[in-house]
Amino acid sequence: MIKIKFFSTIIFASTVLLCIFVQVPSAEIKTLSSALHIWPPVGNDFGNVNDLDKTLTKFLKISVYEVNSQGGCTSLRLERIRLIHDRYRVEYRLPRSHRKNQYGRKFEIRFTLADLELGSTTYEPLEHRGAVLKIEFRIDNHPVIRARVLHRQGYTATKIAEVLRAEFGLTGQETAQLLRDEGYGVLEIAQALRDAYFASAKEAAQILKNIGYSEDEIVLVLIEVYETYLAIVDVMVTDWENCANVPSDYTGLAWGQKVTIPYIPGLIGTRVWSNDVNKGIGGTYTTIWVKYDLVPVISDQRVLVDYGVFHWPYWEWWCPSDWQRANGTSSGRQGALTTDTEGDCYRNGLCVHYVPINQTDTFITNVGLSYTSGSEAACPALGEANLGYWPMQADSYDIHKNCADDRWVYLCYGRGKAWPPMPMSIDVTDGEKLNFLETYAPRVWIASGESYWPSSVKWAFPYLVRTPCLDIGVAMVCGTPYPEAQYWLFTKEGVEGSDVLDFFHGCNGYSTSNPCTINDVPVYAFWVKKSVPVEGDLFDFVDLVYFFYYPYNRGKEVANTVWESHVGDWEHVTVRLMWAYDDQTGWTLQPTQMYISAHDFGGIYEWTEIPKINGTHAVVYSAWGSHGVWLTAGEHDYGEVCYVVACEDLTDWTSEGTSWDIWNYLEAFDYNAKQGLGGSTWPLWMSDDFTNPGTCGDPSNPACGPIYRWGNTENECYSDPIGRCLMTTGPTGPVSKGVWSPGILK
Numbered sequence: 001m002i003k004i005k006f007f008s009t010i011i012f013a014s015t016v017l018l019c020i021f022v023q024v025p026s027a028e029i030k031t032l033s034s035a036l037h038i039w040p041p042v043g044n045d046f047g048n049v050n051d052l053d054k055t056l057t058k059f060l061k062i063s064v065y066e067v068n069s070q071g072g073c074t075s076l077r078l079e080r081i082r083l084i085h086d087r088y089r090v091e092y093r094l095p096r097s098h099r100k101n102q103y104g105r106k107f108e109i110r111f112t113l114a115d116l117e118l119g120s121t122t123y124e125p126l127e128h129r130g131a132v133l134k135i136e137f138r139i140d141n142h143p144v145i146r147a148r149v150l151h152r153q154g155y156t157a158t159k160i161a162e163v164l165r166a167e168f169g170l171t172g173q174e175t176a177q178l179l180r181d182e183g184y185g186v187l188e189i190a191q192a193l194r195d196a197y198f199a200s201a202k203e204a205a206q207i208l209k210n211i212g213y214s215e216d217e218i219v220l221v222l223i224e225v226y227e228t229y230l231a232i233v234d235v236m237v238t239d240w241e242n243c244a245n246v247p248s249d250y251t252g253l254a255w256g257q258k259v260t261i262p263y264i265p266g267l268i269g270t271r272v273w274s275n276d277v278n279k280g281i282g283g284t285y286t287t288i289w290v291k292y293d294l295v296p297v298i299s300d301q302r303v304l305v306d307y308g309v310f311h312w313p314y315w316e317w318w319c320p321s322d323w324q325r326a327n328g329t330s331s332g333r334q335g336a337l338t339t340d341t342e343g344d345c346y347r348n349g350l351c352v353h354y355v356p357i358n359q360t361d362t363f364i365t366n367v368g369l370s371y372t373s374g375s376e377a378a379c380p381a382l383g384e385a386n387l388g389y390w391p392m393q394a395d396s397y398d399i400h401k402n403c404a405d406d407r408w409v410y411l412c413y414g415r416g417k418a419w420p421p422m423p424m425s426i427d428v429t430d431g432e433k434l435n436f437l438e439t440y441a442p443r444v445w446i447a448s449g450e451s452y453w454p455s456s457v458k459w460a461f462p463y464l465v466r467t468p469c470l471d472i473g474v475a476m477v478c479g480t481p482y483p484e485a486q487y488w489l490f491t492k493e494g495v496e497g498s499d500v501l502d503f504f505h506g507c508n509g510y511s512t513s514n515p516c517t518i519n520d521v522p523v524y525a526f527w528v529k530k531s532v533p534v535e536g537d538l539f540d541f542v543d544l545v546y547f548f549y550y551p552y553n554r555g556k557e558v559a560n561t562v563w564e565s566h567v568g569d570w571e572h573v574t575v576r577l578m579w580a581y582d583d584q585t586g587w588t589l590q591p592t593q594m595y596i597s598a599h600d601f602g603g604i605y606e607w608t609e610i611p612k613i614n615g616t617h618a619v620v621y622s623a624w625g626s627h628g629v630w631l632t633a634g635e636h637d638y639g640e641v642c643y644v645v646a647c648e649d650l651t652d653w654t655s656e657g658t659s660w661d662i663w664n665y666l667e668a669f670d671y672n673a674k675q676g677l678g679g680s681t682w683p684l685w686m687s688d689d690f691t692n693p694g695t696c697g698d699p700s701n702p703a704c705g706p707i708y709r710w711g712n713t714e715n716e717c718y719s720d721p722i723g724r725c726l727m728t729t730g731p732t733g734p735v736s737k738g739v740w741s742p743g744i745l746k
Contacts, residue, residue, distance in 0.1 A: 029174060032144055033119040036111055039087060039136040042123045047138040049086045056139055057083050059114040059149055062090045064135075067106040067122075084136075092133040109135060114148045143168045147178045157188040161196035172197040173207045186213055190221040201226040201294050205267055215268055219387050227297045229386050229417065230262035231363050232304035234291040235352045236328035237335055238274075239284045246274075250289040253277075255371035259383040259392060259412065262292045262365070275369060281403040283341030286330045288350065290367055295357050302354035303363045309337065309397040309411060312349045319351035326350040337399055345403040365390050366414040371407065377604055378744050379412035381532040381578075382539055389422045389539055390414030391578040391592045393606055422579045423587055426529055426540040433527040434668050434677045437544055439616050440575045440591055441525065441663035444548070445633070446518065447624035448657035452552050453506030454521045454627075457685065459514070460551045461702040463503040464489045466694070469713065476713050481699065486690035486708040489730065491567055495712065497726050498562040504552035523548060523662040524683075524734065528671040530742040542577040542589065543745070545671075546662060547734045554625030558648045561726060564626075567711030568730040571627050572597050572737065573620060575607075576745050595745045596620055598628030598638060598652065604745050605631060617663065623652035630654050671740060688735050707733055 037047030060081050081090045105125060111118040118139070125133075139145065143164050150160045157179050164170045164178065172193050179189045186208065193199040193207060204226070205218045213221075222228040238246055246252075251263040252274025263269035274287035295301045307326070310318060315333055317325055325335030326349075333339060335349045357363065366383030377394030384390075395411035428436075446453070468485035469478040478488065493501055505511035507521050524547040531538040548571050555564035573596050580590035591607045610631065611619045621630045630636050636652040668677040675682050684695065687706040694705025711730015739746050 029143055029170070032116060032142065035140040035142040035145060036118045037138040037140070038109075038111075038121055039138075041125075042109060042133075042135050043121055043137070047140065049138070051140040052086060052138050053141045053145060054083055055149060056113060056145070057081060057088070059152065060088065060139075061112045062135060063110040063112070064092050065108045065110075067108055087136045087138050089134060089136045092135060107133075111137070113139070113145060114152050116145065116148055141167070143170055143174075143178060144181075147182050151182045151184075157184040157192040158195045161192035165196055172199055172203070173210055176207050177211045180211055186217045186221055187224055190225040194225060201228040201296070202264075202267070205294070209267060216387060218268070222294060223386065226294075228294045229297065229357070229363075230264070230268060230292050231295045231301075231357060231365070232290045232367070233293045233295065233301065233354075235304060235307060235326045235350065235367075236289045236291070237326050237330050237337065237350055238287050238289060238328050239330040239339065240287075246289055247291070250291045253288040253290070253367055253369050253411075255369035255409070256378070257380050259366050259368035259380045259414070260290060261383065262385050264292055264294070268292075275371070277337055277369065277399050277409055278339075278341060279371075279409075280405045280407045281338065281341045281343075281345055281400055283345075284331050284339040286337055286339060288326070288367075288369075289328075298358055300356040300358055303357045303360070304352060305355045305360055305363050305415075306353040307364065307367070307411065307413065308351055308395045309348050309399050310351050311397075311401070312336070312347045315347050315349075317349055319349075320353070323351045323353045326352050338403070341403065343404055346401045348397075348399055348401065362415050362417050364413050365416045366392065366412075368392065368412040370394060370410040370412055372744070373406050374408065374601070374744075377408065377410040377412070379410070381541060381743065382534045383414035384534055385414065386417065388416050388581075389534055389579075390416035391541075391576075391580075393593065394604060396606075396609075416581075422539070422581075424537060424539050426542060426589065428589075430670065430677050433670060434666075436542070436577065436589070437525045437527060437546075437666060437668050437677070438663045440544055440577075440618075441523070441546060441661075441666060442573055442575075442594075442618040442620050443613055444629075444660040444662055445619070445621045445654070445656045446658040446660055447622060447653060448655045450622075450624055450657060451508075452504055452550060452554050452625050452627075453508045453518065454548050454550045454660075455503075455506040455516060456520070456522050457549050457683075458703070459507065459516055459520070460503060460549070462514075463492055463501070463512075463551070464702050465492050465700050466702045466704065466707065467700065468691075468693075469709075478713065481693065484691060487693070487699070487706060488709040488711075488713070489568060489702055489707055490712050495567070495727070498555075498565055500552070504567075506551050518658060518660055519665070521660075522665050522667040525662075525666045525668045526671045526734075527669070527677065528740060532742050541579075543739065544575040544577065545572055545734075545739050546574070547572045548622070548627070548662075550627050553627060553731075555726070555728075556626070556650045558650070559646075563726055564650070564728050565726070566714075566728045566730050568709075569627050570710065570731055570733060570737070571622070571629050572734070572739065573618070573629060574739060574745060575618070591616075593745055594618055596629040596631060598623070598630060598636075599626065601638070602629075602746065603631070617661070621654035621656075622660075623654050626652055628652045685733060686735050706735075708736075709733075 037045040107123045110120040161175045164175045176189050190204050193204045208218050251260050251271045254272050254275050260272050261269045276285050278286050330336045331339035337348045338345050365385035370377040370379050372378035379392040379394050382389045383392050392412045392414045399409040466487050467478050467490050468481045469476050469488045470482045470485040502512050507516035509515050509517045526545040528543045531540050550569035553566050553569035555562045575591050576593045577589045578592045579587045581587050594605050633654045637649045639650040640647045667680045685707045690706050690708035692705050693699035696704040709730045714729045
């Protein structure tokens with residue numbers, strides 16, 4: 001091994017060191033005390049002059065204490081430490097009173113170097129030694145000492161690493177540990193590993209993990225020092241129920257509140273076990289797995305940028321252009337999902353889209369599965385990857401499509417990159433809340449020829465009465481104010497079957513003695529801040545919820561009968577805001593998804609896929625009579641009704657009749673604070689204390705208190721010949737719609 005000679009002022013060239021370095025296997029780093037050799041008369045260890053470190057004079061400190069008989073000690077004065085040829089020397093000049101009587105005295109001598117404790121010894125003179133006690137010693141070259149001295153002289157972690165490698169043959173891990181002990185940061189240590197040891201991103205990450213750095217700190221290094229991301233490089237389908245044949249470096253897709261986070265065995269993340277995508281529909285046990293890797297941004301390594309489920313009739317596979325089938329097989333078919341299922345299940349397969357990372361700005365960071373008994377895709381709100389938290393979105397295609405079961409399973413995914421960490425909280429002013437509600441309020445197209453228009457609740461209240469009702473199991477008892485009875489709204493004028501009262505027509509401009517028009521109709525808009533736990537932290541997001549009130553829902557005419565009419569109708573649209581990153585503006589709140597309600601169900605749509613005007617106002621359509629909200633004009637089948645001899649579809653019809661730009665008509669509220677925005681007053685009916693008789697002294701007044709149901713009970717309506725009710729119970733109001741809790745977008 002070639003030695004590097006150091007003087008009190010150390011000068012070297014890193015390029016020279018790299019050129020002359022010869023790798024030597026590192027021995028275990030010896031204890032620091034082994035470097036100290038104390039000469040007689042204080043000690044009896046001369047050490048080896050060839051190992052002497054001659055660069056330490058100004059960093060050394062020798063302390064001498066006289067120990068008294070009671071165990072206390074007195075600090076004594078020393079002269080300057082000097083390097084004398086092959087040793088260090090410091091002189092202790094005895095006080096005049098001690099010079100003739102040294103015998104029997106006891107001294108403790110401590111050796112420190114730049115705050116490193118090298119060791120100590122005791123000295124008891126056996127005879128008179130004169131007026132001056134010479135303390136002589138050697139200190140060996142030692143990597144811990146070298147690191148400390150160079151650090152004190154202002155050298156970078158990389159320069160120190162080059163010296164430790166060249167002079168002592170230390171491994172990268174040994175050097176990294178010394179640098180950490182010296183107080184260098186994780187980024188500086190990673191740069192030293194990269195530049196002095198030529199460590200790859202994975203090698204550096206493993207070393208940093210071995211010396212105790214957290215996963216977040218390691219990922220920071222990968223991003224900042226190596227410009228390397230954790231990305232998905234392969235997606236695989238399997239039909240192995242015990243998954244024993246799945247490679248150990250793949251992690252699975254699970255549903256519920258689980259979502260994959262980047263996983264590399266022994267380095268990053270925890271392996272997630274995969275769930276059966278065919279659960280509940282039979283067929284082959286089928287699972288989906290993904291493989292993550294460390295991918296430099298300058299490489300041409302292909303990474304996952306999109307994936308989705310597609311219909312493969314008769315197992316004739318098809319994927320969009322530039323896409324491909326996922327690897328792996330189910331029942332021998334590459335990329336297949338719903339294999340061997342019974343009934344009307346679509347034959348579905350998994351397609352994936354890879355792009356070289358140096359050709360894309362974003363890629364998929366997290367994946368997972370929804371699993372719900374409702375039509376909403378129950379994806380977790382956020383997924384964590386590359387120090388960012390990314391909104392999880394849902395593929396638009398239900399894996400269980402046409403399976404006639406009660407489950408919906410969608411692919412979930414988060415798409416992002418290693419931008420600065422996403423803010424955890426959302427704190428905005430009331431004015432900003434109102435501005436968000438106005439900016440992203442949709443345009444609603446009222447259908448051509450609509451007969452049953454929206455109105456304000458205030459306009460409809462004079463035609464309604466607030467009545468307590470108690471469900472006793474076999475019947476609904478209304479009118480008696482039992483303590484547990486909940487307050488409903490009923491029409492003051494009785495209705496049967498398909499009867500139509502004048503006020504049912506809403507604000508069409510002429511239907512009642514108190515006419516109103518669409519320009520008089522408010523939309524009840526709510527700012528709802530929500531929090532979701534991710535890895536122990538709470539992250540905020542916001543739902544903007546817009547409720548439309550109609551005095552009446554007209555049912556569908558089938559077999560000369562109008563089915564499913566009801567008094568009162570609430571529909572709504574929700575726009576979800578989450579943090580989004582832009583190179584120019586940084587993190588800002590942006591819409592990511594929208595939910596639109598239709599009757600007792602709804603649908604979730606990605607914001608980028610929704611038609612908009614002015615770039616911010618989604619365009620939606622209200623169905624004629626029944627007011628279900630849809631994303632397109634035309635015919636929408638949503639159910640069926642069966643009568644004596646047949647079953648027929650229930651169909652909504654939408655069209656561009658009257659444009660209702662609802663941002664001009666908002667009554668806005670902050671749901672969390674239970675207060676109005678922009679001058680609005682929090683409504684009494686926005687309470688779930690449904691047994692409360694109200695505050696105005698007249699419980700029958702709809703404006704006085706909470707409302708559980710907004711229309712007549714079905715047991716007052718006309719029934720068809722085989723006993724089914726043609727007019728259904730009035731709906732619950734906004735407070736009961738389930739839009740307020742975090743989680744599923746609704």
